[in-house]
Amino acid sequence: MKKKLSIVDIANALNVSKTTISFILNGRAQEKRISSELIERVMKYVAEVGYKPNSLAKSLRTGKSNTIGLMVEDISNPFFASIARLIEDRAYKNGYKIIYCSTDNDTHKTRELIDMFRDRHVDGYIMAPPEGIEEDIQSLINDGMPVVLFDRHLPKVNTDFVEVDNYFGAYNATKHFIEQGFKNIAFVTFLSSQTQMVDRVKGYEEAIKSENLEAVVKEIAFNQNDELILEPLRDFLKTHQDIDAILSGNNHLGICCLKIMKELNIQVHSDIALISFDDHDVFELHSPSISAIAQPVEAIADNVITVLLKRLNALSIPEKSQAIILKTDLQIRNSSIRKLL
Amino acid sequence: MKKKLSIVDIANALNVSKTTISFILNGRAQEKRISSELIERVMKYVAEVGYKPNSLAKSLRTGKSNTIGLMVEDISNPFFASIARLIEDRAYKNGYKIIYCSTDNDTHKTRELIDMFRDRHVDGYIMAPPEGIEEDIQSLINDGMPVVLFDRHLPKVNTDFVEVDNYFGAYNATKHFIEQGFKNIAFVTFLSSQTQMVDRVKGYEEAIKSENLEAVVKEIAFNQNDELILEPLRDFLKTHQDIDAILSGNNHLGICCLKIMKELNIQVHSDIALISFDDHDVFELHSPSISAIAQPVEAIADNVITVLLKRLNALSIPEKSQAIILKTDLQIRNSSIRKLL
DNA sequence: CTGAAAGCGCTAACAT
């Protein structure tokens, strides 16, 4: 078990003071006008023995950890997983590490996670916030921490966020249903006051209203246990035999709809048309293929990290916070059209 | 921006020495025979002002970070995502945080990640190791770090690991194909010398051989870019029209098979039967539903964390390392049977 | 029972 080297070991071995080593290692050699010969010697030795500064000590001293805390709703949901991957990659390239966690939309758990991140001295926060976490985020911001929200935002909290135009995405998909001649279009969503969900419902309702149709919104309580989502859905479909199209509020619900329809032997497309918010591998592969309102995951990840890095590098006066709204992309597949492609 | 409290602030406010505070906070009050009255007073004040010890300083001092590093192949693969979730939960309940990362099966990237974990002073490692990382892991172990491998192991490295009986899983699935009357059964896998993949091929080959059939193994180079996986697969299917059943080495390849078959208008089940290693939402939902060799994700996660916690709490003499092999569960669905259910 | 003080490894103001 080889002992871990410290900066003092290096300094002693080279007969130089540790300050000098520190300066050289932190690229302040020029500024301090250290002889390039010495720099060379130090760098060579450091590489040779494989010395790595102890980042714990460094963080303790500088107050910076070069870590970003990322909180998604559920890392096993492909939408969040892919965004997390992209953010991780970009952060990594910019010298930041990511610690990520799933909130499960649980306010209490989220609060604990924020505490943990805080405790770990993360330099910035990226999160898809659950409801009821406003105060905690505000307190983070008050303490000068950069916070970027994505997928949704908190109206009461003034900070940067990146999301898609949920209203338009749902509006547009609903209009598409109507154009295809569907009349009894239901919207299935989670019981939630999160902005993205609220906007999606609104978009749906406006589109329905504009055509003088009747809005049917089925709200289901969010639950980790899938069976508790499938059950109300099953009831809903059984008691609403007249429905000819469903718009689901996210991919999780979309998949639940598919499961129930399979179970009840309801044919997707010929019995009930379907469009889901958020794309998913399943949708493309399904027979018939399922239309989806795809979110531009790369663009979301890019914008999130860009905004955060800007804050992180900002020297002083915090700029006004920005809201970045991206466009969704309606992927029309077989599940939502009258005639199969 | 409220200043962060330190142990000194608490000590001053209460007119007690910081040592005493430290003892009380770390549950050593009894041992040090501190008056329960004082303990009471300190605890109350700490709760009141919401003081949290700085974990960075604590880690620097104690050399323990209460963090576990978890490296999976790809966090956006549901198999790894669900294991990661389960491990995270269990670790959390035992006072450990998890930092996780995707290796992408990239040895170089993995090496960097190990460095980063090391740098962060994680207390233990859980990983699904890529090939070629043996030395790095060995060096970790030599330095006394607990390392638990899962999903696969490294024959040259003597450490704990948890995996399923891959040989039997594949053998069994192949036998099932044969029982159903399929004769030209192909095995599609990644070009890999990882133990789990090797064992799966072996299981397949043994089963084929036992029935005097001909083994057809298609090996595809692992690639992040799906198109580079689909292409050889497309070629393979075009040039092997006689194949009537495919066993895929993992869920990723299983999904790729589905994609290609859809594209080439090959009917799953009636044209080619299919079983995939690793279960996936897609498989259950697909029409026809796809048979899969399911891995017991809960049991894997449970065993991994249990073994690691045992090491972490072990006071001294490292016990012999253990190999935990779990059973797979063949989920027979419509894609692999002669007559539809 | 409690306190003083050393020290984990690093950075940076302040000498020299």
Added chain:
DNA sequence: ATGTTAGCGCTTTCAG
């Protein structure tokens, strides 16, 4: 151009 030194916040030995 390089060295001295004082912390960052915490734990822990040793002395009262």
